[in-house]
Amino acid sequence: MYRYRSYIWLFLIALSAQLFILNNLSLSIWLRPMIFSAAVLLLPVEWRTVWVLVTAAAAGWTLDMATGCQGLYTASLLPLAMVRGAIVRLTANRSVEPSDQTEVLVSLSRKQLFIYLAAGIVLHHAMFFFLETMSFTFFWQTAGRIFAGSALALALVWPGAAWFMSNESSGQ
Amino acid sequence: MYRLFEFIKRTYVVLLFLLLEAVALNRYASSTAYTQAKILSRTSAVTGAVDGAVSSVKHYFSLSEENRLLTRRLAMTEARLAAMRESEQGAAMLSIDDLLLPDTLVPEWSQYQFHTARVVASSTDRPRNFVVLNRGIADGIREDMAVVTPDMKLVGYIVSCSERYSVVLPLLNTTFRTGGRLASGNHYGSISWDGLSPYRITLGELSKYADIDRGVPVMVYSERFPEGILVGYVEEYALNSAQTAYTATVSVAADMSSLYNVIIIENTHYGEIEALIDDADKRF
Numbered sequence: 001m002y003r004y005r006s007y008i009w010l011f012l013i014a015l016s017a018q019l020f021i022l023n024n025l026s027l028s029i030w031l032r033p034m035i036f037s038a039a040v041l042l043l044p045v046e047w048r049t050v051w052v053l054v055t056a057a058a059a060g061w062t063l064d065m066a067t068g069c070q071g072l073y074t075a076s077l078l079p080l081a082m083v084r085g086a087i088v089r090l091t092a093n094r095s096v097e098p099s100d101q102t103e104v105l106v107s108l109s110r111k112q113l114f115i116y117l118a119a120g121i122v123l124h125h126a127m128f129f130f131l132e133t134m135s136f137t138f139f140w141q142t143a144g145r146i147f148a149g150s151a152l153a154l155a156l157v158w159p160g161a162a163w164f165m166s167n168e169s170s171g172q
Numbered sequence: 173m174y175r176l177f178e179f180i181k182r183t184y185v186v187l188l189f190l191l192l193e194a195v196a197l198n199r200y201a202s203s204t205a206y207t208q209a210k211i212l213s214r215t216s217a218v219t220g221a222v223d224g225a226v227s228s229v230k231h232y233f234s235l236s237e238e239n240r241l242l243t244r245r246l247a248m249t250e251a252r253l254a255a256m257r258e259s260e261q262g263a264a265m266l267s268i269d270d271l272l273l274p275d276t277l278v279p280e281w282s283q284y285q286f287h288t289a290r291v292v293a294s295s296t297d298r299p300r301n302f303v304v305l306n307r308g309i310a311d312g313i314r315e316d317m318a319v320v321t322p323d324m325k326l327v328g329y330i331v332s333c334s335e336r337y338s339v340v341l342p343l344l345n346t347t348f349r350t351g352g353r354l355a356s357g358n359h360y361g362s363i364s365w366d367g368l369s370p371y372r373i374t375l376g377e378l379s380k381y382a383d384i385d386r387g388v389p390v391m392v393y394s395e396r397f398p399e400g401i402l403v404g405y406v407e408e409y410a411l412n413s414a415q416t417a418y419t420a421t422v423s424v425a426a427d428m429s430s431l432y433n434v435i436i437i438e439n440t441h442y443g444e445i446e447a448l449i450d451d452a453d454k455r456f
Binding site: 049050053057060064069070071072074075078079081082131134135 | 184185188189192193195196197198199200201202203204206207210211214
């Protein structure tokens, strides 16, 4: 049985940190971490995709409304919610079935979880920055922003994600 | 309907994703001028490529119609060309525009009337050659009218006319006489033919003070002809035995053996000039 309250807090903390702290920081043009994608990535993989889509759409819409980005956050987050299961299968070599009785993410090793998170965050940053530029003219500059933003986001997310998953594991 | 529901039930997650993504992208695309321009340029490129492909396919299927039209047009052009060739050969009427008249002659032409004609018979192998034209009295042709080639080279002048034909006394006739003037000056002499070579005539009685040289053009000097009618070019020249005048051999400019279309030139003042000369001859 999932502990929905912890996931709600996870969502609130991730969105608040993104909205009130990271979006207001002007570190560098190369450093624009987006940690809210981790909230979608850490949702139970066994959830029905339709609820993950709705959750991602709600989170994206909230950020769009708050930042005036008019759909950019939503458009970049929805694909991540759609391919989350595929990322798990590719990075952790685990099949995901709706009938799973144990949480797949909780059962992953630290390394598998890290790779899964890294892949998801990079994918989300790539979607976000290429949608933002809408051009491949400055491909390598965009790729640099994706790499730097993803690295910083992963560095910020990883300790919290590892702690959250150990709590989930101990709570099961 | 049942299959439709089954299809939606199987794919509703993907459909929901596409719907939400489309709504988000649509909002984002219309949010700023930059995104609008980018989307427009991308969609224009796509629609342009599609339109180009469709246009190519349509063009391919319309080639047969284009081919039919081109073939029809080619047939019409060929028919017109054949008609023009027949007209050119049959009528033997030349356009004045085709004569390539020298500009210097234009003011002089005002007293001259032009007629075109076609040679129906001619000879060059006898001492007294004649040329017969297909124009006669009915066409306004009279004696003493000048006859030249289309490129303004001397042929002769008309000596006899019937209702539909006329006879030309060409320069290749031993009785032919007319005046000739060197293009290098105003000295003139008398042109005649000795009956030997159809390519050479004689310019005699030319003043010993004339500026003569080989290759100098010889022009007609006669009231029958307008200015600028070419007779030929000086080949050889020598003073006569009395050392008073030059006698020059002149190569004939016109190809007398291949005459076909000719121009008949009428000097409308010729009768007046001749009457004055006759009157003076009688009085003095």
